[in-house]
Amino acid sequence: MALAKHFVVVFALLFVFNSCSGQRLKLRYYRKTCPKVEAIVKRETTRIITRAPTLAAPLLRMHFHDCFVRGCDGSVLLNSTRRAQAEKDAIPNQSLRGFGAVDRVKSAVERKCPGVVSCADILALVTRDAVSVLNGPFWKVPLGRKDGKVSIAAEALTNLPPPFFNVTQLKASFASKGLNSKDLVVLSGGHTIGTSHCSSFSSRLYNFTGRGDSDPALDSNYAARLRRKCSPTDVTTLVEMDPGSFKTFDEDYFALVAKRRGLFTSDSALLADAKIRAYINRQVATKGSTFFKDFAKSMVKMGKIGVLTGNNGEIRKRCAFVN
Template identity: 60%
Template sequence: MGSLTVLLQLTLLVSFAILIFQANGQGLKVGFYPYKWPNLEPVIKDVIYKVISEDRTLAPPLQRMHFHDCFIRGCEGSFLLESPTKQAEKDAFPNLTLRGFQILDKVKLAVEKACSGDVSSADIMGPFWEVETGRKDGKVSILNEALTGLIPPSANISTLKKGFADRGLNMKDLVVLSGSHTIGISHCSSFSNRLYNFTGKNDADPTLDSEYAAKLKQKCKPGDQNSIVEMDPGSFKTFDVSYFTLVAKRRGLFESDAALLNDGETKAYLKFQALNKGPTFFKDFGESMVKMGRIGVITGEGGEIRKVCTKVN
C-alpha cells in the first residue's frame, strides 16, 4: 500500500467516518451544513490533510479527542474550553496527555473564514466524513467530571460495560471502539501497574503474556512516567485489525484491553475479528463512531456556536 493511500486512509479515519450514514440522531443529520455552505467540508478536509501529511502520528490523538469529548457531557466540545483557574475538563489528569488542539484551532479558523458564526466547535471534531452534524457547543466544562467520568485504562469488564451502557452503547460498540487502540502510543504511566505492582505486592499481571511483559519492562523501567510505547507494536500508524489478534494472544497493552476477554459477548466478537482478519471491522467501526457521536448532543436552541473553541461567547 503506497504512502498516499495510507495517508488518505488515516485522514478519513481521524475524521470519524468510514461509511455514509443517513439516519438522524437527536436532531443531527448528514448534510446539516452543505446547503448553505457547500465548501465547508472541502475546507476542513484540506486543513486536516495538510496537517496529517506533515505528521501522521497526529491521527490517533484526534480520534482520542473525540472519545474524551463525547464521554463527558456528550459530544458538545466542552473539553476544548479553557479555565483561568485550571478547573476545566482539559485540566483533568486523563486529559493532560491529549494533543492536537492546535489542529482544531486551525480548522476552526478556516471554518470561520469560510462560514462565520454557523459551525460549532463540537461539529469540527468530526470533519469530512459524511457524519451527522448540527451540534451546538456546550458552555460548561468541569475538571472533576472528566477526572471521574472518563473510563481509565485500568478498567475491568464491569466498569467498561456500565460506562458504555450508561451512554447508550452496547457491548459490540465497546469492543469496536476499543479497536481504535490499533493506532497511537501510550505513556508508561498508563499501564506500568501491570508490570510492577498489579495487586500492590510488587507483582505483575498474570494475564499479560510474559514475553510481551518482558519487552514492555525494557522500555518502561520502574517509576517511569514519561516514556512511550506503541499500542499496536509494528503497526501503530496503520488502522487495521491487528489489535484484536494481539488482545486474543494476551498482548493487549491496557487492563481494559485484557478485560474484553472476561465477558462472553465481548470475547466472541474480539475473537471473530482476530480469526477472520476483520472483514466487517471497518463498517462496524463507522457505525459505532456515529452512535458515539450522538451522545448528549446539544441541538436546536440549546448551547451556542463559539467564535473560538477555547472560550464561551
C-alpha cells in the same frame, strides 16, 4: 428500593434525551450555510495528519473524551478560567494533544463561513478524516451540534473510563452513555493507532499484586519487553499501542488482545466477556472482515451522545473560549 427506581427513571430519561438529541442531527446540515465545510475540514486535516500522523490517535481520543463528558458539545476544547478548571486540565485529559489542529481547522472554516459551524461538529469531522488518512474507515457524520458553555474538570474524572477498569465497569460506563458491549469492543479497536505513556500501564508490570509480579493477564514475554522500555517511575516514555503499525488503522489490535498483548488492563479485560471475546476471535479469524463497518457505525452512534442542538448551546468563534 425507591432510590433504585429513581435512578432507573433518571437513566431512562437521560437515554431518551440523548437519543432524541442525536436524531436532530442530519447529514449535509450546512448545505445552505456552509456547503463546502466538509471539503475544507478534509483538506486541512489531511495536510495536518500527512505531516504529523501521530496526531490522529489523540484526535480520536479527544472526540471520545468530549462525548463521554456532557455529550459531544466541544466542552473538552474549552480553556480553564480563573473561576473554574476545565475538562482539558483534568488528569485523564492532560495527555491529550491536537487542540492546535482543531483550532487550525476551525480558523479555515471561519474564514469561509464565519459564525456558522460549531467546534463540536468540526471535532467530529476532523476525527473522521484523521482516521481515514491513516487508511481507516470513512463514515458520514451527521451534523448540527452546538457548542456547550460549561466545562468542569471533575466531570472528566467521573465520566471517563480509566485504563484499569474491568469489563463489568467498562460495560456499565458505556451503557450509561447509550452504548452497548459491541460498541465497547469496536471502539476499543481504535487502539490500533497511537501511543501511550508508560505510566498508564506500568502497574501491570511491577508489583501487580504486591509481590513484585506482573499482571497474569498480560503475556509474560510481552511484559518483559515492556519492562525493558519502562521503568517503574517512567512518566515520559511513549510505547506503541499496536507495535509495528501504530500509524496505520487496521484490525491488528484484536490479534494483540487475543494473544494477551493488549497494553491496558481495559484491553485485556475484554476477554473476560464471552460475547466480546467471540467478536475479537471472529475479527482475528476473518482478518477484520466487519471491523471497519462496525467502527464507522459505532462512531456515528457515539457522536450523537448528549448533543446540544437547536437553541441550546452556541457556535463558538474560538474553540477554547465561550463567546
